[in-house]
Amino acid sequence: MKQTFELTVNGERRQVDAEDQSTLLHVLREGLGLKGSRFGCGVGQCGACVVLLDGRPAPSCDVPMWSAVGRDVTTVEGLADGDVLHPVQQAVLDEQAAQCGYCVSGILVSAAALLAENPHPDESTVAAALDRHLCRCGAQRRIVRAVVRAGARGAGRR
Numbered sequence: 001m002k003q004t005f006e007l008t009v010n011g012e013r014r015q016v017d018a019e020d021q022s023t024l025l026h027v028l029r030e031g032l033g034l035k036g037s038r039f040g041c042g043v044g045q046c047g048a049c050v051v052l053l054d055g056r057p058a059p060s061c062d063v064p065m066w067s068a069v070g071r072d073v074t075t076v077e078g079l080a081d082g083d084v085l086h087p088v089q090q091a092v093l094d095e096q097a098a099q100c101g102y103c104v105s106g107i108l109v110s111a112a113a114l115l116a117e118n119p120h121p122d123e124s125t126v127a128a129a130l131d132r133h134l135c136r137c138g139a140q141r142r143i144v145r146a147v148v149r150a151g152a153r154g155a156g157r158r
């Protein structure tokens with residue numbers, strides 16, 4: 001049965017009609033048109049769908065919509081400040097760290113959360129924070145290095 005859910009997405013109050021058994025990922029993509037969060041495994045293991053829920057990374061494929069009601073959701077679309085990319089987005093671009101890009105939106109969200117908490121993480125800290133994210137292209141090490149460089153450039157001061 002459909003019902004109306006209210007939540008805050010990327011700083012905006014949103015209302016959306018969805019089936020009561022929907023996942024947050026489904027609602028973000030199909031209800032709100034935010035296609036940056038990707039569907040990978042669908043069981044909370046690959047990290048492709050990670051968003052921030054009240055500031056903490058969470059696999060949105062594994063979050064029932066009802067449990068997101070009234071909470072703050074940040075998707076990859078909410079990382080940039082207008083036309084200015086988040087420093088970790090810019091670093092991944094500058095370093096050409098990604099290949100196909102499928103895993104990257106979830107990784108960027110987790111990396112932004114890490115940098116907000118720890119502005120200058122070392123490589124092992126970044127690798128541990130991104131451990132849950134699978135990258136089928138094998139670009140993980142380059143992405144980790146880009147996140148470290150984003151921290152060195154002051155991404156955490158944002």
Ligand code: FES
Nearest residue numbers: 040041042045061
């Ligand atoms: S699609 Fe959500 S963790 Fe894999």
Ligand code: FES
Nearest residue numbers: 099103135136137
């Ligand atoms: S860049 Fe292709 S899955 Fe990670």
